[in-house]
Amino acid sequence: MTMSNLYDSVYARSVDDPEGFWAEAADEIHWYRKWDKVLDDSKKPFYRWFAGAEVNTCYNAVDRHVASGRGGQTALIYDSPVSQTISSFTFRELLERVAKCAGALASLGVSKGDRIIVYMPMIPEAVITMLAAARLGAIHSVVFGGFASHELAGRIDDAKPKVIVSASCGIEPGRIVAYKPLLDDAITMSAYKPTRCIVYQRPMQPAEMMPGRDLDWNEVMASALPHDCVPVAATDPLYILYTSGTTGQPKGIVRDNGGHLVALNWTMSRIYGVKPGEVYWTASDIGWVVGHSYIVYGPLIHGCTTVLFEGKPVGTPDAGVFWRVISQHNVVCLFTAPTAFRTIKREDPRGELIRNYELSKFRTLFLAGERLDPDTLKWAEDLLGVPVLDHWWQTETGWPICANCVGLGALSVKPGSATKPVPGWVVRVLDGSGNQTKARDIGALVCKLPLPPGAFTTLWNADSRYEESYLSDFPGFYKTGDAGYVDEDGYVFVMTRTDDVINVSGHRLSTGAMEEVLSSHPDVAECAVIGVADEIKGQVPLGFLVLKAGVEHARENQIVHDVVRMVRERIGPVAAFKTAIVVKRLPKTRSGKILRGTMQKIADGQEYKMPPTIDDPVILEEIDEALRGRL
Ligand code: COA
Ligand code: AMP
Secondary structure, three states, rough: HHHHHHHHHHHHHHHHHHHHHHHHHHOOOOOOEEEOOEOOOOOOOOOEEEEEEEEHHHHHHHHHHHHHOOOOOEEEEEEEEEOOOEEEEEHHHEEEEHHHHHHHHOOOOOOOOOOEEOOOOHHHHHHHHHHHHHHHHHHEOOOOOOOOOOHHHHHHHHHHOOOOEEOOEEEEEOEEEHHHHHHHHHHHHHHOOOEEEEOOOOOOOOOOOOOEEEHHHHHHHHHOOOOOOEEEEEEOOEEEEEEOOOOOOEEEEEEOHHHHHHHHHHHHOOOOOOOOOEEEEEEOOOOOOOHHHHHHHHHHHOOOEEEOOOOOOOOOOOOOOHHHHHHHHOEEEEOOOOOHHHHHHHHHHOHHHHHHHOOOOEEEEOOOOOOHHHHHHHHHHHHHHHHHHHHEEOOOOOOOEEEOOOHHHOOOOOOOOOOOEOOOOOEEOOOOOOOOOOOOOEEEEEEEOOOOOOOOEEEEEOOOHHHHHHHHOOOOOOEEEHHHHHHHHOOEEEEEEOEEEEEHHHHEEEEEHHHHHHHOOOEEEEEEEEEEOOOOOEEEEEEEEEEOOOOHHHHHHHHHHHHEEEEEEHOOOHHHHOOEEEEEOOEEEEOOOOOOHHHHHOOOOOOOOOOOOOOOOOHHHHHHHHHHHHH
């Protein structure tokens, strides 16, 4: 069988006999008790994989490898140019620390089903906490460090964590980000209060502790007794990960234990083509799904060595740091976002720094998180001389929907396409009436239900929002929120979001959430936020403000300054909200809907059609003029 036939036959099996296919994949996982049913569809549309089975994710990611003789293999390499640290942990060392951390959490009353929020920078203690939560059957919710107090407070109120684990600070190039005051403010703001906070004190900026509530990580671990793995139902939640939706209220994506284990383990060899014992590196952050799946769980479950990199593609110290990490740690596969490569290209356009490093073990670069523009693809291919593969997925799906599966024989690359659906995923392009479009016609990208194992099972405490947001528009399908097309060879092209989500440096952000902040300014009558094209970050947010009648013209600059600061304080620096423009009116349809899509086209200098339903076409000319004056 040729390799591309291998992909075809594996794909066909996955859709013809999903239960047989995933049951076979599940054989690679350790179960305390096997399932009664591979797929339980008795409560449609809430499907459950491996119903009746008992399992533990931490056991599979750590203990299992020690038991099978990999105890001496490096499990995690911590490479932190921002703190000048490189250290590593074998699976045995990781097990020891994770078991103790689980013991410490248990001594604070954490048990199966309890939530733990993790608000930490990219340090080993963050990974240890995630695994320790999994060990107890507790549910972790990692909050990205670039989010500010208000966002954290919202997640605390929604998840109601018994314990929050944090660190005194994070390190961004050129500045220390004190996490603890942000955490303190968040707990002051939230209605729900956690019983305890464990804080890892970093020497760069230790935090002040609140007696009675805060505990020092080192002290707690010193007295902790190791705790064993607690078997949980395969269908029990492993984690909640909040992600941006259309409104300011983030969606708590729920991931189960069993399906997630089976799916991620399967992807490591079939998509990424890596074997146990090899070194796999994802340059992202544990605060994103990419970090959950491919810094922590995927590689460890598969018995790979994972790299935890606390740094940036440039400036820590230079644009050669990715090549240094690959070379120094014998990385075979790197996964990051295209924006990282655009940033490197800007600093070192001819890729001169790569010549200082020996990259003979490096086999593949995977990119995701945003559209991979053909220029960046070409630049990376020429520079690295290895396959550069785009793949498409989301927080909701937990692992790639479309990819070029190296382990099933790489297919030819078509620039602009994330290649074909991964086995397990049935992708369709539908028009507004739910009919399948012709090849190359753009429509909504949807996936047939049931989704494969490892995809989200619901939204935390919000089953009906799950159904309304994702399942109601196209009955029988999951709406991805992306639009795109499929060509005559079955290659999938993801073009744009269909909702108010934008993608800034591969980070998913809600323009709706930013609009909520802008409209809370006392002088703002109306506002809109759109994502405009940016050469490096892919997109950046841009605000439009209509001021209340009577607000003096002279105050405009101050108001813009205020809203920029407010977004940074309320959502966080990660929103990268730096510009707003004051306009007289916003363009709207006759029914009052703001024409964000048209505004975006004007801002990006693209052709646009005058929407037939616009209430006053002159406004678009005003917007055009305001943009030309400011951008
Ligand atoms: N804690 C606190 N602040 C953070 C942070 C964190 N964990 N992460 C980012 N920030 C801050 C940054 O310091 C920056 O602040 P500034 O406005 O004061 O400069 C702001 O949030 C915006 O961050 P970002 O959009 O990441 O821009 P950047 O210029 O710092 O870095 C890249 C740009 C491309 C280098 C970086 O985003 C990157 O490496 N991205 C690719 C990998 C990735 O993480 N992808 C995500 C999913 S795959
Ligand atoms: P997140 O949930 O943060 O992982 O963001 C998911 C969104 O990022 C998707 O819905 C897409 O809009 C975008 N995205 C991710 N990967 C790709 C890709 N390979 N090509 C185009 N867009 C992508």
